[in-house]
Amino acid sequence: MAVPQYLIHTLGCQMNERDSEIMAGQLETMGYRRAGSEAEADLIIINTCAVRAGAEDHAFGHVGRLKQLKDERPAMTLAVAGCMAQEPGTIAWLKKHAPHVDLVFGTHNLHELPRLLEEAEERDEMLVEVWKSAGETLAEHVPSRRKEGIRAQVNIIYGCDKFCTYCIVPFTRGRERSRALSDVMREVRALADQGFEDIMFLGQNVNSYGHDLDPRVDLADLMEAAETVHGLRWIHYMTPHPRDFSDRLIEIIASSEKISHQLHLPLQAGSNAILRRMNRKYTREQYLELIAKARSKIADVSFTTDIIVGFPGETEEDFEQTLELVRMIRFDSAFTFVYSPREGTPAARWEGRDPVANPIKKDRLNRLMALQYEISLAANQRLIGKDLLVLVDGVSKKNDDVWAGRTQTGKVVLLDRQKDIDLTDCFVPVRIESAKTFYLTGSVKGKALNQPKRRLEALPLL
Ligand code: SAH
Ligand code: SF4
Ligand code: F3S
Secondary structure, three states, rough: OOOOOOEEEEOOOOOHHHHHHHHHHHHHHHOEEEEEOOHOOOOEEEEEEOOHHHHHHHEEEEOOOOOOHHOOOOOOOOEEEHHHHHHHHHHHHOOOOOOOEEEOOOOHHHHHHHHHHHHHHHOOOEEOOOOOOOOOOOOOOOOOOOOOOEEEEEEEEEOOOOOOOOOOHHHHHOEEEEOOHHHHHHHHHHHHHOOOOEEEEEOHHHHHOOOOOOOOOOOHHHHHHHOOOOOOOEEEEEEEOHHHHHHHHHHHHHHOEOOOOOEEEEEEOOOOHHHHHOOOOOOHHHHHHHHHHHHOOOOOOOOEEEEEEEHHHHHHHHHHHHHHHHHHHOOOOEEEEEEEOOOHHHHHOOOOOOOOHHHHHOOOOOOOHHHHHHHHHHHOOOOOOOOOEEEEEEOOOOOOEEEEEEOOOEEEEEEEEEOOOOOOOOEEEEEEEEEEOOOOEEEEOOOOOOOOOOOOOOOOOO
């Protein structure tokens, strides 16, 4: 029999990317291999995101378009997974509008994929198996197929207990559950042994890590342990909550050779009235204090952020306070979003539901983006002439003549490509020569620091 082939489409955040790797690992253990296109796939999984309406529309559209493929090849399996699957509204929609879907499973039971696929195959109707919450114990030792390259993501804490009033994540990902420090470190060491040199610790709220463990540990303990792992060069983490950023963590980042000096600190809004209604649990003054503290301790620190405009009740004055903070802090970059009401969240139940009119939201978004782009460009221009270490990811997708890589603080750098040497996965010293809003250009100023191991061999699942 021909080898079955799978394809996974991943929407949403790094948590979903990591989940897709775990799905892929299970499928490859079952004998599947990755398909080159939808037309070749025997199994297509859409790993969905529910954070804003746009992400949901995208997933619904894709599921709808796959009806034709399913009509042509009824034996293929179509599955919907991820955060949208945790919402009752999605299941009702799929049953009504997309009965061609064979299997729906959620974020809490993706480690059961082999059994779910078997059961789905035996049924004529859609199999829906979504757990409301995680099981008693976390699923460890599930095989996963990581992306190519030498960067790896490592889950450290699942779920979120913060309940920001706009956010669906606590509902789709459940309560906070930390992985044991020993399990995380076992994975990190195994990754380093396989040749991964840049790791990213993942969680919706990484600085809550360990509060639920016995004995209690924290992110600073984990960072200290990871720092000692031989072979690791860079350590990243995503996302910290501004309220829980401890002084000890700042000290550890400041003194570390490996931990990124980029602090991604989602601000969301600059007015205290809005921050309170968002249930963000900090004030603008406390946020500014954290920025000042980090700036005074961490050399060449780079701040990035997330901001929402048009939250219910946001007045022009509130919004101007956001602009004011952006001007004061001068983030290196910012992800900016228009508020999107999410069914099941507190804010979506408030009177008026989504009272800021669309044109106003759009106008605020444009003004915020224009300001941020100006600041991003100026921040990048300040790097001209500097020597920075760049991890090259490979040939740029847009231009065959350049390498694309990133600095430790996450800035994209493009380098002229000599075709006789392969810099993929190399850490190279680079002199920055020019700056644009979204990237820098530079030239290589010395030999690569490493001889990447990961490209040289077919690696077992991890
Ligand atoms: N856990 C992370 C972020 C998770 S979602 C944190 O707390 O920072 C990523 C970003 O999406 C959020 O920071 C927020 O800016 C945005 N977001 C979340 N819910 C949203 C909504 N309902 N409408 C618009 N943007 C939203
Ligand atoms: Fe959502 Fe807030 Fe949790 Fe981030 S901290 S995932 S924004 S509830
Ligand atoms: Fe989206 Fe779920 Fe991540 S809602 S942002 S994929 S946790």
